[in-house]
Amino acid sequence: MSPINSPHRFVYASFAAAAFILYGSLYPFQFHDASLIAAAQTLFLSHHLHDQPWSGLIANVVLYVPLGLFCVAAQDDARPAWRQVMFATAVGTALCLCVEMTQFFDTNRVTTITDIFPNVIGTLAGAALSLPLTRWLGRRVDVDTPARQTAALLLLSFLAYRLFPYVPTLDLHAYWRALKPVVVHPSVHAFDIASYGVIWVVAAALLADLVGRGRSRWLIVAVMPAVLSAKIVITHNHLSLSEIVALPIAAVGWRLLSALPRRAAGALLAGLLALVILGDRLLPFHWQSEAQDFGWIPFFSILHGSMAANTQALADKIFLYSSLVWLLAVAGLRHWFAVVLAAAGLFATSLIETHLPGRSAEITDAVIALGAAAVLSWLAASPTAAAARRRERRTCTTLD
Structure with missing residues (x-):
């Protein structure tokens, strides 16, 4: 075994x-x-x-x-x-x-x-x-097997939230409804462009760990239109002009970012993703003096309301928070410190959300980050990962 x-x-x-x-x-x-x-x-x-x-x-x-x-x-x-x-x-x-x-x-x-x-x-x-x-x-592969496992898992979570509800349709009217926001009522928003761009660069970084940096530069260009085309044929999905505008920006951004050392690229991308998460949780920032109750029951809001919207929101959160922990670890932080930093940040923003109207301020986001970190830690602490690290140290000693 x-x-x-x-x-x-x-x-x-x-x-x-x-x-x-x-x-x-x-x-x-x-x-x-x-x-x-x-x-x-x-x-x-x-x-x-x-x-x-x-x-x-x-x-x-x-x-x-x-x-x-x-x-x-x-x-x-x-x-x-x-x-x-x-x-x-x-x-x-x-x-x-x-x-x-x-x-x-x-x-x-x-x-x-x-x-x-x-x-x-x-x-x-x-x-x-x-x-x-x-x-x-x-199976036995190269030294970076744990990184490939993590990348594959996070890419699956990326597709899970981008392509929900996964049901294709042959209705041509559904295709038109998916394209209508782009053709009839085109609009772009700076934060949406930045958000989509950073998320696609994160996906490109994951592809780099899975197939290599060189391949990821052209593979991400092929994946982008494939995912958007899949969204068109999947029922109840809509395209956004902001995301379409963000695609070439993300492709160029990853080409520049991939030229940096891995740790520097991870630190920069972790900072950008943290800003996207922060903006998504707090914007528009309409502060109200009277605070609403804080929810201490995990997944309370996800278990109420629309099943479709809540499932997609959960998949979105899993990808974003898992990727943030992964990037912090790539940037050189110890895994436990990256976990504490991500969970503490999410908990703090949840407390701030008690003063923002229309927000569900609860502990769920911090719990999701802890759960995602536990899975990533399990992969990193596997016997295969430990053996890979030992082989890498022996190789470095031999070279020295």
Whole structure:
């Protein structure tokens, strides 16, 4: 078994994924008395598939993908692949059955068997994805394997928030609606251009860690129109003229930035990304003397309101905060200090948001940063990463 594919790590990750599913499915944990037989009857006799929006179906699929992925990775490599996938799918099926039954006793929750199907599909998809992914993570490559793993993970989170809700459409009217803001009502905003530009440069930096700096300079130019074209054919998406204007600026900016040493480029890009996050959280800065309540319950606002908007917002935050921690570490800060700095900054801006109208001031953003940092730290502390660092030190000693 490969060092990075240690079952113990993925067992813990499987429990964490299950805990997240339980938290998101049963919140706010307001239960009432009822009959277990009535719960079973409701589960198997009720269906609301026609009332379920595409965003809800997709969210139910995506929610269970990590569980399937981690359950397969937690098993012994000696077992046949189909058994690993079937076991992970069985675990996901059992969990979603228990969740649906429990939701019958939870106020404001709906018990329906049609929710089980996308949950099982998500578990199966994660399990199938885990087989090639864990083999790729465990194979022997160059010294920078941990950097490649981190880059691949962050690029996936980038695509997750840029291409939500992932459902393509063949409706030509939908394509026109996606292009309409650019053609009929074109408008640009300086902060939006700066924000899109910095985010695309971060994506280019991640590509550099994945494929090399030289390749990233032309690959990012190919990825940009591909992502924008994908947005056009995905339902409920709209293009922004500000993002289109930002693309050539980002391409030129990365070409200049990639000529700098890695640590200097990371420090500069970390500062720019921090300014983007700060502006996104605090602008427009309309201070009001009376403060609203601070939310100490993690993910409170994400679990309320529009499922589609909240899912995309969560994916956006995961990418931005994870990338910030990664860039601070690239800039030379110790990992724990980068984590503390990012989480403290987000917590401070959340406190400031209590004085800004229309903001959800809560602890969620700091918690997301801590969770993202834990994943990045886990990759960096893997046996493969430690072995890579030892080989690098031996090489430097030999050269000296």
